[in-house]
Each structure stands twice: as structure tokens, then as C-alpha cells.
Amino acid sequence: MRTKNKKGLKELFDIARRSNTSYGSPIAIPVKTVNDRSPVVEVVNHVIQDALEQNASDIHVEPGRTVGRLRYRIDGRLETLYEEIPMELYGNVISRIKIMCQLNIAENRLPQDGRFSYDFNGQEIDVRVSVVPLINGEKAVLRLLNRAGGFMDIDSLYLLMENKEKFFGLCHEASGAVIVAGPVNSGKTTTLYGALHYLNDSKKNIVTIEDPVEYQIAGINQVQVNPKIRLDFEEALKAVLRQDYDILAIGEVRSDEVANMLVKSSLAGHLVFATIHTSSAARVIFRLLDMGIKPFLLGTALKGIVAQRLVPRLCPHCCEAYEVLEKSSMAKTLGDAYEPGLWLYHRRGCDKCRRRGVMGRVAIQEILVIDNRLQQCISNRPTIGELEEAIRETNMRSMWLDGVEKAKAGLVEIEEVMRVCSE
Numbered sequence: 001m002r003t004k005n006k007k008g009l010k011e012l013f014d015i016a017r018r019s020n021t022s023y024g025s026p027i028a029i030p031v032k033t034v035n036d037r038s039p040v041v042e043v044v045n046h047v048i049q050d051a052l053e054q055n056a057s058d059i060h061v062e063p064g065r066t067v068g069r070l071r072y073r074i075d076g077r078l079e080t081l082y083e084e085i086p087m088e089l090y091g092n093v094i095s096r097i098k099i100m101c102q103l104n105i106a107e108n109r110l111p112q113d114g115r116f117s118y119d120f121n122g123q124e125i126d127v128r129v130s131v132v133p134l135i136n137g138e139k140a141v142l143r144l145l146n147r148a149g150g151f152m153d154i155d156s157l158y159l160l161m162e163n164k165e166k167f168f169g170l171c172h173e174a175s176g177a178v179i180v181a182g183p184v185n186s187g188k189t190t191t192l193y194g195a196l197h198y199l200n201d202s203k204k205n206i207v208t209i210e211d212p213v214e215y216q217i218a219g220i221n222q223v224q225v226n227p228k229i230r231l232d233f234e235e236a237l238k239a240v241l242r243q244d245y246d247i248l249a250i251g252e253v254r255s256d257e258v259a260n261m262l263v264k265s266s267l268a269g270h271l272v273f274a275t276i277h278t279s280s281a282a283r284v285i286f287r288l289l290d291m292g293i294k295p296f297l298l299g300t301a302l303k304g305i306v307a308q309r310l311v312p313r314l315c316p317h318c319c320e321a322y323e324v325l326e327k328s329s330m331a332k333t334l335g336d337a338y339e340p341g342l343w344l345y346h347r348r349g350c351d352k353c354r355r356r357g358v359m360g361r362v363a364i365q366e367i368l369v370i371d372n373r374l375q376q377c378i379s380n381r382p383t384i385g386e387l388e389e390a391i392r393e394t395n396m397r398s399m400w401l402d403g404v405e406k407a408k409a410g411l412v413e414i415e416e417v418m419r420v421c422s423e
């Protein structure tokens with residue numbers, strides 16, 4: 001598959017090089033000469049099509065000193081696809097991308113961003129483009145959104161049964177705040193959408209404020225933030241609070257003002273979901289306190305926290321089981337999670353997973369449900385020690401132990417769980 005695409009691209013670039021001498025200019029192709037049969041147009045279409053077929057989330061088009069490079073992000077990792085983009089055509093490729101999202105092709109010294117829609121086998125894909133000048137030329141990153149097959153429903157989140165019950169319990173709260181936390185690329189938005197998808201029904205007014213809107217869900221009112229026209233999270237929130245809503249979802253809490261509005265509306269009897277860029281459940285609480293939320297308001301408003309990471313899913317067709325021996329270093333690393341007779345799994349690689357050994361990703365989570373005791377603890381502005389102690393008493397399964405469970409089930413490699421848990 002990979003070699004076929006590589007060959008396809010090489011041929012396309014060769015045709016482009018031969019076909020039109022006017023392509024020698026470093027940046028500008030006059031818009032009029034770019035018709036749908038131009039070789040450069042075909043190159044760009046081929047790349048987008050191929051990236052979508054490989055289920056990539058981003059395409060990186062990068063200039064070098066002698067050749068340009070093409071990389072895809074697949075399942076969270078960057079993979080090099082092609083490293084021989086002739087530099088005499090590189091500018092034309094960037095210009096074509098700019099034309100697709102109506103950017104200024106004559107401007108090559110300042111960053112620009114835009115978007116366009118791409119028809120992928122009848123399905124509309126939203127592509128967000130960012131162009132940034134580097135020392136050797138402009139780099140374009142294309143983010144592919146609205147992908148089908150992204151995990152939208154609860155089952156594709158791979159929640160353990162006990163966590164699934166907790167998650168549904170949080171979704172059924174009449175009011176309060178539910179926070180989904182994790183670093184960039186930890187699947188926060190997917191979990192948020194999972195909850196909204198589950199709650200979606202015509203008897204509720206569900207509103208989201210997002211940047212960007214990654215998936216469109218029929219029946220849900222999704223607001224796209226647009227700071228260029230001063231529609232930021234704060235403005236959008238103020239407006240939708242007047243729209244008779246039942247359930248609100250905030251794409252990401254970044255400012256004190258948004259955090260404040262989040263708490264206010266959850267105390268006013270609404271169910272509010274939000275994502276926040278933080279590593280663990282405990283840290284969410286400190287982060288919100290740092291954002292100026294009063295401890296007793298937070299204690300009352302907060303219903304639960306889902307903290308998560310994404311881990312590559314082992315290919316079920318080729319992964320290999322091995323026994324973890326009692327005196328092995330792995331048994332030591334696992335500590336309390338080790339039990340004699342434990343089997344884990346390694347990746348191998350086959351045709352079905354394109355020799356990667358992994359396909360797709362699995363989320364590992366910790367779900368903290370705020371009980372009375374924890375509410376009390378938060379209201380008294382706890383120290384880290386006090387909060388950790390209170391969390392321990394709730395018997396929450398930590399992200400690490402959730403990952404161990406999934407490693408035992410052959411879903412993920414234990415090394416990957418260790419890697420993301422130590423991040």
C-alpha cells in the first residue's frame with residue numbers, strides 16, 4: 001500500500017515537472033491556470049485522498065533545503081510518507097493548498113489559516129489549514145475533520161464496565177459540571193461527543209461551543225468559535241446562556257471567565273460538560289481553583305471528572321502473547337498489578353495492520369465521581385495530600401490500573417500504558 005502510494009506520487013510529480021515550465025516559479029501560480037486537470041492539483045488531491053484512506057488526522061507538507069517532505073499523523077504518531085517533493089514544485093503545491101482555502105498566494109512571509117471542504121467518497125470532510133513560513137519556505141498543516149469511523153459512540157471508548165456505569169451515571173445528573181481532562185491528542189473531544197451522542201434527544205436543547213467543531217451531530221446546536229470576528233468562547237457563552245438550553249458543552253476551558261461561567265451555569269440547574277487541558281483528575285480540581293473558582297462553589301458544582309490518554313490498539317490479527325515470569329523485571333515494574341500466571345501481549349505486524357502491529361487507538365481512563373466526602377474536601381480548599389487521600393477513599397481505578405486491565409485483555413501493550421501514564 002505504502003509503496004504504491006509512493007510510486008503514485010513520484011509519477012505525479014514527474015508529470016508535473018514535465019508538463020508546464022511556468023511551474024518553475026517559487027510561489028505564484030496564477031489562479032486561472034489551476035484547473036482541475038493540472039498535475040499539481042492532482043498531486044494535492046491524491047495526497048488528501050490517500051491520507052483519508054489511511055485514516056490520518058493531519059497532513060504535514062514541509063519544505064527542506066533540497067527536497068520537501070510529506071508526513072501524516074496516523075493514530076497520534078507522525079509517519080513520513082514521502083521525502084522527495086522537488087523544491088521547484090514545492091511552492092506550487094503550497095499555492096494549490098492556499099487556493100483551495102482562498103488564502104492569499106502572494107503572501108508568503110506571514111502565517112495564514114483557512115479551511116475548505118473535501119468530498120471523500122460522498123462524505124464531506126472539513127479540512128483546516130495552517131500555513132507558517134519557515135526558513136526554507138512555507139509549511140502547511142492540513143487537519144482532516146468530520147471523519148467517519150472516529151469513535152463516536154460510548155462503546156468505541158473501550159470503557160471498563162465499572163467506568164461505563166460511572167460515565168452513564170454522570171450523564172444522567174440533572175445538573176452540575178462534568179469535566180473531561182487530558183493533554184493534546186488524548187481523545188477528550190471524543191469522550192465529550194460520546195456523552196452528547198448518548199444524551200441526544202429531541203426533548204433537550206443541547207448546545208456546544210467549540211474550536212474547532214470536529215464532528216457534526218444531527219440534533220445538537222454547535223457553535224464554532226471565531227476570534228477573527230471577536231466571537232470567542234466568552235462571547236459565544238454569554239449568547240447561548242440566553243438560548244433556553246438544557247445541556248451545554250464547552251470545547252475547552254482556557255480562561256478564568258469561561259471557568260466562572262461554567263460553574264455558574266451548572267449551579268443554575270444545567271448539566272455542563274467541558275474539556276480542560278490537564279493531566280489527572282486531581283489536577284483538574286487545582287486548576288479550577290487556580291482559575292479563581294471559590295472552593296465551596298466548585299465542590300457543589302462539580303459532579304465528576306474523566307481523565308484520559310490514548311494508547312495504540314494492538315492489531316488483533318497478529319499480536320503475540322507472552323507470560324510475565326515471577327522474577328522478571330516486568331513483574332517488578334508491575335508491582336501490585338502483577339499476579340503469577342499473568343500473560344501480556346506484544347505487537348508483531350501483518351498485512352491487515354500494514355506491518356505496524358497496531359491499528360486505531362484505545363482510551364485509558366480514570367473516572368472520579370464527586371461524593372459528599374470529596375465535596376466537603378474540595379470546599380475546604382485541600383492540600384494535594386488531603387485531596388489525594390480523599391480520592392483514594394473513593395476507590396477510583398487509576399488510569400494506570402485501567403491500562404493494566406486493557407493490557408491483560410490484549411488491547412494494548414503495557415509499555416505504551418507506562419509511557420502515557422508517566423507523561
Ligand SMILES: [Zn+2]
Nearest residue numbers: 315318350353
Ligand atoms: Zn497485524
